[in-house]
Each structure stands twice: as structure tokens, then as C-alpha cells.
Amino acid sequence: MAQRRALPDIDTSGPDVYESDDLGAAGAAGPSAVLQSAAAANTLRHFLTVDEPVHAPFGGSSGRGGAGGADDAAAAASESPTMPPAGARGGARGDAEDATDDTDAMDAGDRVVTRRQPGVATAQQQFEQRLAAQDFSGRIGQARGWKTALDHGGGSGLASARRGGAGRDDDPLVRLAALMDATERLEHDLQKQPLAPDVGPGDPASAASAAATADAVAALQQRLNQLVSAAQDRQLNQVQQSLASSQHQRQSLIAQMSDLLAADTRPSTATAAATVSAPPSSSSTAVATARDGASGVTYEVHLARGGIDRWDAARLIAVESRLHHLEQVIGLHLLQDGLGCIGVGTGGAGAKDDAAAAAAARLRARDLTHTIQRGGSLVGVLDQIEAELGLLTNPRALEQVTVRAKAAAAELERLADRRKRHQQDRVYGEMELLGASPVQPQAGAATSAAASSTPATAPPATTATDTLMSAEAAVKIDKAYTLLQRVDHVAGVVPSLVARLHSLERLHNEAGVFAESLGQLQAVAAEGDAADAALQTTLETLRSSMAENDRRTRENMALLEQRLEKLRQHVDPS
Numbered sequence: 001m002a003q004r005r006a007l008p009d010i011d012t013s014g015p016d017v018y019e020s021d022d023l024g025a026a027g028a029a030g031p032s033a034v035l036q037s038a039a040a041a042n043t044l045r046h047f048l049t050v051d052e053p054v055h056a057p058f059g060g061s062s063g064r065g066g067a068g069g070a071d072d073a074a075a076a077a078s079e080s081p082t083m084p085p086a087g088a089r090g091g092a093r094g095d096a097e098d099a100t101d102d103t104d105a106m107d108a109g110d111r112v113v114t115r116r117q118p119g120v121a122t123a124q125q126q127f128e129q130r131l132a133a134q135d136f137s138g139r140i141g142q143a144r145g146w147k148t149a150l151d152h153g154g155g156s157g158l159a160s161a162r163r164g165g166a167g168r169d170d171d172p173l174v175r176l177a178a179l180m181d182a183t184e185r186l187e188h189d190l191q192k193q194p195l196a197p198d199v200g201p202g203d204p205a206s207a208a209s210a211a212a213t214a215d216a217v218a219a220l221q222q223r224l225n226q227l228v229s230a231a232q233d234r235q236l237n238q239v240q241q242s243l244a245s246s247q248h249q250r251q252s253l254i255a256q257m258s259d260l261l262a263a264d265t266r267p268s269t270a271t272a273a274a275t276v277s278a279p280p281s282s283s284s285t286a287v288a289t290a291r292d293g294a295s296g297v298t299y300e301v302h303l304a305r306g307g308i309d310r311w312d313a314a315r316l317i318a319v320e321s322r323l324h325h326l327e328q329v330i331g332l333h334l335l336q337d338g339l340g341c342i343g344v345g346t347g348g349a350g351a352k353d354d355a356a357a358a359a360a361a362r363l364r365a366r367d368l369t370h371t372i373q374r375g376g377s378l379v380g381v382l383d384q385i386e387a388e389l390g391l392l393t394n395p396r397a398l399e400q401v402t403v404r405a406k407a408a409a410a411e412l413e414r415l416a417d418r419r420k421r422h423q424q425d426r427v428y429g430e431m432e433l434l435g436a437s438p439v440q441p442q443a444g445a446a447t448s449a450a451a452s453s454t455p456a457t458a459p460p461a462t463t464a465t466d467t468l469m470s471a472e473a474a475v476k477i478d479k480a481y482t483l484l485q486r487v488d489h490v491a492g493v494v495p496s497l498v499a500r501l502h503s504l505e506r507l508h509n510e511a512g513v514f515a516e517s518l519g520q521l522q523a524v525a526a527e528g529d530a531a532d533a534a535l536q537t538t539l540e541t542l543r544s545s546m547a548e549n550d551r552r553t554r555e556n557m558a559l560l561e562q563r564l565e566k567l568r569q570h571v572d573p574s
Helices: 021-029 031-047 070-079 085-093 120-131 139-151 157-162 172-192 204-265 269-277 307-330 354-375 378-393 395-434 443-451 464-490 494-571
Strands: 105-108 111-114 284-290 297-303
Touching: 172 204, 204 307, 378 395, 395 464
Parallel strands: none
Antiparallel strands: 105 111, 284 297
């Protein structure tokens, strides 16, 4: 970056005049561009000081670079809207014949701003012409205060642009952000700042100048937004391209490793032996023949130094994975829990109880069944078969099973007999209640019964009371059976409920005693309240009687005193 040089001071008797190439471009563009530049110069003139050298903030016609001969350009544009570009440029420069060019260049980012100093005669003439029209008494102090506030504004706006050549401001995005900040400040100040004193409200160019200035600022803001969007899109595209390149390289590397592993797992015997026997050199060659098709495909892999070791490691990894798969299929991980639990009646089983051994065998068989269902390994299937064989070959277990089966069969026969008798009693009871006589067998039925080898047995003789009791019992049994069917699904939780009720029995008893004690306490409290009310009534009666007695006593005493006074007067008249 070029060395920054401060601009020389100019005569304080005349206003600053700056001109850049953008102003000439605006003049060449037409009268409307000249009018916009002149309006911006008239609106921003009060921000400039006349006794300090000012650096151009960003080097454009929208800053301070185009505020030099703006008055002459504005006057020329207002007087002759259709003036040629050469006249507009000449009016912006002022009196070119009397001006003495003193040009300095300053590096402000990427732009070079040219400063031109007018002649003393031209500046003196312009100052005398405007001296009677406006007063600069408060303008310079206000501009200096504004400059001081910007210089101490923490590196934002114009102050940031003046320091924009060092550190992190070298980044184009940082300079662009600073330019956007300055543009927003300019738009805000333009909305609040009134028109310049030399442009009156009645001037036809005032409204057009304000509108043109606002349009220029809006266009600049839109352009800055477009630049920011383009920069962000460019960075995003670069990041996406980098990610895509990384993804492509990663996929290519994965594909190469897959090809190497596939070629390593399908070598021929001779080729594999030759590969293993080859010494590890800096450029060894491994040839693997794939049996894909009739002719076959040959892969030639060039390995660097130590490639044989990597091939051996890859083969070991493949073999280890296959062995692990075989272990999972066979179920060798189940054998690590202990081999002593397999089988029934081994390892001192005669010293244990036979019933406990059978129960343990059944438990192991159930556990192995769950293990097989969960893992599905060969060891689990063998464990299940061995457990079942142990149950079938254990004589004591078979005897216990036989005894339990006989007991169950006898119980079933007894239940069937009772059910049959119950059905017969129910039928006879219903017949007795209906008043029907026992059905006599017909002739044909009697003949066939006599001809049969097993004659039918007659029902036992029962009385009416027995029949009625049997009918009532049948009804009760039916009700009980229906009730049992209804509560059959909750029979498993009944013991726990009963145990819980027993545990809560004492609590219920204590609650009953507490309720009884509370009732007694309430009765005693009610009696106390009644006695208190009676005492209150007695006290009220006593109080009233005492008051009445006091009143009567006082009256009697008064009468007695009167009588004594009369008696004294009667006895002693003097």
C-alpha cells in the first residue's frame, strides 16, 4: 500500500473545493447526474471544516470528493438543464483560468482522490458574494463537533475509513461494511438535516435536489447490498467446492481401499505364496487374480515400503472378523459363563436332593430355552437337548412324574364322578319340582333292555326333602360355578390382596378405636358446652336477683332513714 500523505491546508477564507473523476463522469452522463452531485454537495457542505485538512473517506462522488465546485455546477444545472457536459464540468471546476492546481494523491483503500485548490481571487470573490447571504458563525463549530464525535466513535463510519489502511481493515469485506455503515449514517443525516441556506424552500431545484440526493443514497445502498450478497455467495461457493472436493477425495480413497481388500481376499494359492515370500522393498508388486468370468481379471497393485505388512494386517483383520462371526453362530460366548451348569445329575448330583435337582434342571432348561430364542446358537440348542435328555433318563424324576400323573388322573376321575352325580341330582330335582312322575320305560325299550347283557340301573329312591335339598344345592353350585368363572382371572392376585388386607387390619382397628374415641370426646365436649350454658344462665339469674335485692335494700334503707329522721324530730323538736 502506498504511503499516506496528508493534504496541505488551504485558505480559510474560501470553502473547500474537491473534485474527483466521478464528478467528471457524472457531468458526462448528463444534466441529471450533475444535478444529483450538486444536490449532494449542497446538503453535505455543513459537515466539512474550513480550517483542517480532511481525508476523503472512501473516494467516491457520494463522499466529500465531489463537494468542491458544487455551487457553480448546481447554479449552471438550475439555469440551463440542457447544458452540455463540457459546460457542467467547467461550472464544477469554477474559474479554470485563475485557479492554480495544487494536486495531491491520497491512498484511501482502492481509490485515489484528487484535491484541487482554487485561486485566491476566485475564492475571495465567492466568499464576498455569500457573506451577505448567510452567516458562518455557528457552522464551523458545529462541523468541528460533528468531526470530533466521529473521530471518537469507536472506529465506525468516516473515522473507521480514515484508519482503514492498517490491521483488519485491509479486508475488502471490512471496508465494504464500513462503507455501508457510513452510507446509513449519511441517509439518516440527510433525513434530519434541512436544506442549505443558499437553496431556499421556494427554489424549484430544492425539492428536486432533495429527491435526487435521496435516490442517489438509495441506489448506493442497493449497490452495497448487492456487493455484500455477491461476496457472501462467492465465499459460500468456495466452501461448497472445497467440501465437494474433500468428499470426492474421501470417496475415491474408500473405493481404492475396498478394491485392495477385495483383491486381497480372493488371491490364488501360488500368487499368494509368491506375494508372501517376496521381500519388502520400496516398490514391490502384488498380483491377484479375480475369478469373475471365464477369462478372469488381473489386478496389479504397487505397494510402497512396508506394504506386505499392511497386507498381512488386512488379512488378519478379515480372519479375525470371520472367527468372531463363527463364535457368535456356534455360541462359544455362552461357554464363558461356566461349563458346570450344563447337564443334569453330574458332579456329585447323588448327594443332593432329587426334587431340588429336578427343579434346578427344569429351571436350567427354561433358561436355555430363553437363551436359544434370544441368541439362536448351536451351543444353546445342545444345552436344551441335553437338559431334556437328563429329564428323560433320570429314574427318580420319571417316578415323580408318574406319581404326579396318577394323582392327577385320580383327581380327574373323582371330579368327573361328582359332576355326573350333580347332573343327575339336578335333573331329578327339577322333575320333582315340576310334579312329574319318573318316566317309565316303554315296551320296546323294556324289551331291548331285557335283551341287553347290562341292565339299566334304576335311580336311587329319594324323598321329597332330599330332592328339594338337592335342587337347592344344585342352584347354589351353579351360582358358585358362575362366580368362580368370573373371578378366575383374578385368582392369581387374591393371595396378595388377602395379605395386604391382613396387614391393614390393625390400621383399620386403630382407625375404628380413634373414631370411637373421637365420638366420645365430642359427646363430652357437648356435655361441657351444656353445663357451661347452664352456668351462664344461673349467673345471669343470680346477677339480676342481686341487682334487684340491692335496689330493694337501698329503698328500705332510705325509708328507714326517713323514719329515723321523723322520729328524731318528734323526740327533739328543738
